[in-house]
Amino acid sequence: MIKRLYEWTMSLAARPRAELWLAVVAFIESSFFLIPADVLFVPMALARPARAYRLALVATVFSVLGGIAGYAIGYYAFEALARPVLAFYGKLGAFETLRACAGPxxxxxxxxxxxxxxxxxxxxxxxxxxxVHIGLGFFILSCVLARGARFFALAFLLRRFGETIRHFIERRLKVIAVVAAALLIALYFGLKLVAGSGQLLSC
Known part of the structure; x- marks a missing residue:
């Protein structure tokens, strides 16, 4: 099922209203859809490099809006909607583990x-x-920064290097993003430690 869903999502890039589909996938990915918007974004940006940053903006905006929808589901309808969605994707156990230590x-x-x-x-x-009722303003800002960084970095690479960078993106970009995220997190906690602000982790 996942492979068919992946292939269907990729096929949307060739449709006349591909940009609309990108917005839809970016939105639903952030709340319940299984396939990431990158699967659609990359071939679209490769096909029309001049529109890569526009596509990154569309993906970012609708990913953030979808994130807000996911936030609302968790805030207002966890038992009715969120729990069945997480259980369907086999993520309920992981969610409960994260929820147990979900401090700021x-x-x-x-x-x-x-x-x-x-x-x-x-x-x-x-x-x-x-x-867990994280502040909505903080949540939106973090989504804009993190999702925007990802999509605009992809847009830059695809505009600059074209098809030659595609294999690298598909194979290595996640590793680089993980390292970058780890460095940011280490810097954050290093500053907290220097400032003596107390407990670093909630669990």
């Missing part, structure tokens, strides 16, 4: 890593942020 610091880490690297899946973290 831990949630900041998860929002950063999910936005940059899809680890853990962004839909899990958006629902989590709503379920």
């Amino acid at each position: 610091d831990t949630t900041l880490i998860l929002l950063t890593t999910s936005g940059l690297t899809h680890l853990p899946p962004i839909k899990v973290v958006t629902i989590l942020a709503g379920a």
Whole structure:
């Protein structure tokens, strides 16, 4: 099923209203859809490099809006909607583990890593942020920064290097994003430690 869904998502890039489909996939990815918007974004940006930054903006805006929808599901309808969605994707156990230690610091880490690297899946973290009532303003800002960084970095690489960078993106970009996220997190906690602000982790 996942392979067919992946192939269907990729096929949307060739449709006349591909940009609209990108907005739809970016939105639903952040709350319940399994396939990341990158699958659609990369071939679209390769096909029309001059529109790469426009596509990155569309993907970022609708990913953030989808994140807000996921947040609302977690905040207002966890039992009715979020729990069945997470159970369907086999993510309920992982969610409960994250929920057990979802203090401000831990949630900041998860929002950063999910936005940059899809680890853990962004839909899990958006629902989590709503379920534990993280501040909405903080949540939106983190989504804009993390998701925007990912899509605009992809747009830059695809405009600059074209098809030659595609293999690198598909094979190595996640590793680089993980390292970048780890460095940002280490810097954050290093500054907290120097400032003597107390407990670093909530669990």
